[in-house]
Amino acid sequence: MAPAKKRNVSSKANAKTIKIDFEGIVERILKSRKHANDVFDVLEFLQSEKEKDVICAVDACCKLFCTLLKRKDLFIGKLPGEDEAIKGEHSPDEKYKIFMRHRYNNCVEILLEHLHHETHEVKESALCCLMKFAAEQGLHPLEDLDWSEYFSFPRELIQAVVHNILSQSLDNSLLISRFQEFLEMDDVRYYVMSFIRDNVATVMNKSKGAVLPVYQSNVFTLMLNINMPSQESELTNFMVKQETKHEDWKAAKLHDHKRAFEKMWLGFLKYKLPNSMYKKILVVLHDSILPHMSKPTLMIDFLTAAYDVGGAISLLALNGLFVLIHQHNLDYPDFYKKLYNLLEPSVFHVKYKARFFHLANLFLSSSHLPVYLVAAFAKRLARLALTAPPTALLMVLPFIYNLIRRHPSCRVLIHKPSSEDELLEDPYVMEEVDPALCHALESSLWEIKTLQKHYHPDVAKAAMLINTPMTEQEDDISEVLEITSYELMERDLKPTESKSFPLEFETAAHLLEGRGEVLGRHFCLA
């Protein structure tokens, strides 16, 4: 048994015999200890350039070491150095175990390296193999279970895996989605969450708070893949079963899970984030993060900061804030003033338009709002509607109408008969940030009058509604929140029975000539 020497020999490799029967080797090794040195062949192939070989080798390793772990053929306890072991006083059996344990460690190292491999298949098989090792290790721990507080769990291995998955240079989202399957196991999830926190803390401290987009996106994807259980009784799926004191195990308690989750997120959000990440987090915040935190109010700082950023991020922060205000009694001063100032022309053009207006509708549905505030909102929305696309207009007009319906004293905006004959300038001040001072109540919604001349027939019809007293029934805006231009177009494109196609009666002779030609004035055929 001369491992070192053998290793060198094998490193030269019988490279020609590529098609190595891995299964045969594994069986040989397992059958008798004589062939133990063949493990080098496998490890060598594990480092090969060829992906196929690597994947086969990974499988072989997996099988080999899992069986060894099951047989308890790996050295348990504090591992002595390899050279020491040879020299030292060990029985041949123990020597074999030490040797194999070293090979096992080598294998794990290589596999961890493979987590940074270029091809996804290699990464994936390495990950699977490692997780199998972890499972086996959990059942047959390699450490001595001496003291009573110790719960057997392959922490080092999982930590190393997490550490390697959260690469700073590669986008590992695919691998992470594979890893999600292991996160279903409650104990793995628990430990992974704490490892993530540690990892983020170390990495970010090292970078001194600078933004690391790839790393942060990896962390974010991993964290997003954590599906928290909602009830204690759901905690049943464990990788490692603790024979004793299972109840005391932190990984078996929902409360501890929540705390770990909370700490993980807070630890992550503490650092500066790239803008796109901000948006992504805010999009999922209200339904996949806040409910699983033990103290959601801890998010207040983050949310208020986001709300103050402005633009789309503010719009998104609104949702989280709403949850906090609504369910956790958050008192937010000048909330409506800020909401009022969020209304900008871009509101109608951003992706999260539907979500924003859904929330705004909720906020403004309270009947205890002062009239001036509602009027200010209505007037501002109407003013902004002058720049809005038809899809937004079809939503915002009913929105304004609903405001007026809920607050009948706002009706003066569309109906003020007492001073009918007097001409006046619009007293509304668009630039005023305080809705109390913008004189919206003294104004009228002339903008909607303008929109009666809108080119789209549906918008024009909707705007016509202000000509007559409105019905009591509120319009349901949820249907029109996410209407797209194409859907709008389809209304006209749909073939109906009675549709006729009126024609232009003016004869067309040329592309760029004709009555009222504008294009021809500025462009020529060329």
Add this chain to the structure above:
Amino acid sequence: MGKAPKKKNLADKVRKAKAATEIKNNPFEVKINRKKFDVLGRKSKHDVGLPGVSRSKAILKRKETLLKEYKQKNKSNKFIDRRLGEYDAKMAPEDKILQRFAIERQRAHGKRDVYNLNEEEELTHYGQSLAEIEKFNDTVGSDDESEEKGLLSAELTASHFGGGGGLLRKKTSGGDQEDEQGGQKIKSRQELIEELIQKSKQEKRERQVQKEEAQELTEKLDQDWKSIQALMVKKTPKAENVDKPEEKAKPEEYDMMVRELGFEMKAQPSEKMKSPEELAKEEKEKLQKLEADRLRRMMGDEGGDGVQSQVHMSADDLNDGFVLDKHDKKTLAYQDGKWNIEEETEDDKEEEGESEKEEGSEAEGENEEDDDDDDEDDVEEEGEEGSGEDEDGHSDLESEQESENEENDEEEEASSSRQQQQTLSREELKARQEAAKAELPYTFAAPESYEDLKDLLHGHTPDNQRLIVARTQKCNHPSLAAGNKLKLQKLVGFLMEYMGELATRSPPELGTIDKLIPELYALCQMFPEAAGKSMQSILGDAAHSMEEAVEVKGHAAFPTLDMLVYLKVTALLFPTSDFRHPVTTPALLFISLTLTKCLVRSLQDLTSGLVLCCLAVEYVSLSKRFLPELINFLSGTLHLAVQDKASAGCMVVPPFRLSGKYSDLLVLSNSESCSSWRKENLPLSATQQLELKSDLNKDHYRLNCLSTCLDLVKRCCLLYKDLTSFTHIFQPIRTLLSKHLSSHMLPSPLQELHSEILEAISSASVTHTRLVFEKKKPIPLKLFTPKIVEVLDYGKKRGSTREEREKERLKHKYKKEFKGALREIRKDSRFLAREKLSEVMNRDAERKRKVKELLGSLATQEGEWKALKRKKRK
């Protein structure tokens, strides 16, 4: 026997009448039907009823009918009265007698009398023997007879009618007496009559002889006349003799004339030739009507949506489709994409004529007054090319109708060249004909697929392509064959696809598209549905793909040139001002989508955007509808030209950004380039590829864009100046122009525009009246006066149609009849039961009586026997 029943009848009648009055007066017999209301003037039949009488009547009737039937039941033997017509009430008694007599006679002619020859019956007519009458063989014409009949001799009258007046009689009687006295004294009446008959027969014979003689004479005379006639004809052909036949011919001629006139096609009243003024007026009226229609659609009135499809017809259209081959000559045609050149020699002449004309038109390059049928005309005139070609050479092919925007000078030019054409020497014409020998064929099969169309048009000049499409269209006119409509409808789609392809080629062949526009327009006028649908699908697909891109990336690339062309074509083919139109509304939505979602990243993008803006302005120019995206884009474009973006106060709407990589697209690299700039029209192809070498060129291009943009802003200002929120809409542009893009940095033509815009914006009124609801029509109060409805027919159901009333009446009648029948049947069965009962009782009584009788006789027998016994004992 005849008298007895009559007497009885009379007595019966008297008794009955008596009984009737008695009954009517008997209060126990009378039942009075009480009436609920007494209605004046109404006569009621049923106020008094006689139940006893009617019951007895009914019983009597039953006895006559039902009882008889009952008694006849199960009896198969019958006594049948076979007397002829005995029970036929319709037959008159005389007829009955006659027929019976005839039958009797027939019976007499039975077997027994077959050989009985002697018995001959003389047939008579009013007493005279028919045989004798038949002997009169009087062949004399009726005329002659009447002549003779007029002469009634006294003798005749005397003999026939017994002498007439007394004087005459006396005379004859006197004569008679003389005769009696002179000759045979005693002449019985019999003899006298015989004598008379002999005399008359003699006279008759004489008359016959005379007549025969006269006939012979006339025949002779005729023959003489004929011999002379020949001489007479030579002398005086038109003498009195000729008159007769002429007179006879005259009516015939007249008849013929009448008939001819009758059958002759009536001359149709034709419309009078219209003077140019009238034509112009008519045209104007038509346009006014169309314009009114357009305005109605613009206002969005839904009612009576312009269903009447306007069929485009030229003034000279004969409305008879198009017959191409009048002369049945073979024409050059495409076969599998190649033309059959072998037949060229045959077609030489035609082609020469045609192509010559084409050349003429091409040389002018001008839209002439023309119409759909010109091609047709040309083909028809091909035979006599020499005469027609000079005039027609110009009016060939170019445009479908008089284009209104035709410039005057162009027309003059055209007319001058026309004169030139006329003076062209013969040789020149020849040369041209030679050159144009290998010209286009006249018939084309309609393409079945898009590939076919492409093959068909491949390699031709734009003008020829147009010609091919025009001819294809005419050869496949829907009135010529059943499937043509479908073919042409397909052609519309293919043509649109082809245009798109032309636009996507590099460099884009916009000239060809331009040429094809009139054809597409004509096809569209024929098949609005097909054109609309294909345009809809194009727009739908483009919008769908753009929407998908937006979904994925959040923004999209500007549409390619073909979409721009499609949008322009849409504006040409369909009315853009409609409140809702199945094609133009989606097209506007598409424009709006592109103006909001497409990022401007280069001058090319900006050019596309400006093209779209131009289109948008065109779309809304008539209806003056508000298009926010247009204003947004224009203000964004102006913002691109601002040098220092840092200064606050600008409000920019997506897709533009306040700052960024592409926000300086229109900033001039060198302000000196203003001076050398002159306004030029931008090429449409610049939306696809743009190569600007020097900075100066770039700057000039930028200035061009800016000038376009400013012009569009100006147009928008004019369009929207009536909107209530005009100032707020143009506020961003105003601040941009007045603060950040001051005029001194711009070249002078732009300065002008700049100041005009600012003036237009600031001149708009900023004050408005407050909004109020529209005044509602007051709802009338409820009225409490009774509603008076005229009732014309009392007691009848109103408000139903005649059929309903009839149905109702029949139903009622049926019900009544049904009830009556039921009642009758019940009464019948009751009557029968009663009869049966009485029968049984009668039978029983009879039996009882018989039994009693038997018993009685037995008793007497017994008594007698006992008495005998007692006697014996004694």
